[in-house]
Amino acid sequence: MSNIRIFPRLEIPETLAAGPGPGNTDARVLASFANAGLADHMQADVLRGMVECKEMLRTVWGTRNVYTFGVGGTGFSGLDCLFSAILPGDEVVAFTNGTFSGLDGLTIRMKAASREDLSANPLDPRPANVTMVVVPHGQSVTAEVIDPALADRKPKWAFMAHWETGSGRINDLRAFSDACERHGVLGLVDAVSSLGIEDFDIDDFPGVVGWASCPQKGVLCLPLTYAPVSFTDRYIDEVKANGCYSYVHHPLLEARHWGIADGKDVPAGSYHRTHSGYAVAAFHEALRINLQHGKAQKARDYAHHERALREAVSAMGCEVTSNMTSLVVLNLPPSLAGREKELVQACRARNFGIWPTLSEPVQVRIGILNQLSEAAITEIVTRFAAAMNEVGAGINLASVTEGLRGYYKKLMAAE
Numbered sequence: 001m002s003n004i005r006i007f008p009r010l011e012i013p014e015t016l017a018a019g020p021g022p023g024n025t026d027a028r029v030l031a032s033f034a035n036a037g038l039a040d041h042m043q044a045d046v047l048r049g050m051v052e053c054k055e056m057l058r059t060v061w062g063t064r065n066v067y068t069f070g071v072g073g074t075g076f077s078g079l080d081c082l083f084s085a086i087l088p089g090d091e092v093v094a095f096t097n098g099t100f101s102g103l104d105g106l107t108i109r110m111k112a113a114s115r116e117d118l119s120a121n122p123l124d125p126r127p128a129n130v131t132m133v134v135v136p137h138g139q140s141v142t143a144e145v146i147d148p149a150l151a152d153r154k155p156k157w158a159f160m161a162h163w164e165t166g167s168g169r170i171n172d173l174r175a176f177s178d179a180c181e182r183h184g185v186l187g188l189v190d191a192v193s194s195l196g197i198e199d200f201d202i203d204d205f206p207g208v209v210g211w212a213s214c215p216q217k218g219v220l221c222l223p224l225t226y227a228p229v230s231f232t233d234r235y236i237d238e239v240k241a242n243g244c245y246s247y248v249h250h251p252l253l254e255a256r257h258w259g260i261a262d263g264k265d266v267p268a269g270s271y272h273r274t275h276s277g278y279a280v281a282a283f284h285e286a287l288r289i290n291l292q293h294g295k296a297q298k299a300r301d302y303a304h305h306e307r308a309l310r311e312a313v314s315a316m317g318c319e320v321t322s323n324m325t326s327l328v329v330l331n332l333p334p335s336l337a338g339r340e341k342e343l344v345q346a347c348r349a350r351n352f353g354i355w356p357t358l359s360e361p362v363q364v365r366i367g368i369l370n371q372l373s374e375a376a377i378t379e380i381v382t383r384f385a386a387a388m389n390e391v392g393a394g395i396n397l398a399s400v401t402e403g404l405r406g407y408y409k410k411l412m413a414a415e
Helices: 027-035 044-061 075-083 099-112 115-120 143-153 173-183 233-242 251-256 277-293 295-315 340-349 374-390 397-414
Strands: 067-073 092-096 130-134 157-161 186-190 208-212 225-231 327-331 364-367
Touching (some): 044 225, 067 233, 067 251, 075 099, 075 186, 075 208, 075 225, 130 143, 143 173, 208 233, 225 251, 225 277, 233 251, 295 327, 295 374, 295 397, 374 397
Parallel strands (some): 092 130, 092 157
């Protein structure tokens, strides 16, 4: 026993999370998590909270889908639940244009692969029944790409990410839904980075039958609570008819743990998979905050503040290549090209969490999740400019911040 090492208590400093996600969780959500009583998972308030979360989540998604609930875990948990309806041999077309849609594509290939496909390449199967349509980094998936692929392959399933944080690009959700309807395809969408940021209702996109998001970006409810998912009756019918190779992320079984069965809500009090009262309380408060802010207003706020950040980094000589409103992806000035990772690591060492891209070409990603104020954007700009000057950028910070103040003055005047 004398050789057992007891580490000091882990203390993690306050960090400005200014990357693609996770974002800094609202203090009200953290308080709800910490202040939840030691409630049994069947305690009445936990059960009531789950019912209210389910109802609020339908409003956040903008849907009447009964099968709308949270999957315990990160966004990958929600996505795994979404893709669980894909079975070996299913014909799938997947559109990718960055790191995370690429990982989604790998998941799809694994789900649709035969045993022979997996045996041939266990970690990266290449089943002939899955067509990967790869759009170059920095470009969006558009109708010109989507429609011909679906018309040619006529798959059972099609997949696209709505917002791709790997490259900071928004993909054409309307074109994807319309093409799925036109060609009789079941659409699946990764909305990890758009839910809670862009103002959209999923019921307006009937070609998409399944959606998945995450708890750490627009919803902002800690990285490990619930990943929101929503499924149409058409998707659920597929699972009822064919099943899926999953228990934990089975769409029907997961739904039962949220009081959803046989296409309707069942009375509160049904048994569930030991959902934590802490997590339920935090998720409940995060959804309340989203609805109090208002979807349209929140979307406008992200657009206003992203533009402020975009203009400021452009004034520093950076080239912005993204079109998302929660994230700026940029190339450094030519004199600093090749030093992106060095710059990012220097910022992280000072508890300023920006990110590089995770695939080539290497760029810098600066996010504004839950940083929707002039003061917050000014801090991000100031800290980024200081880091750039440390590697020799020679930025006139006073000029940049004066331009930022001017932007916000014009914005206030317009309002």
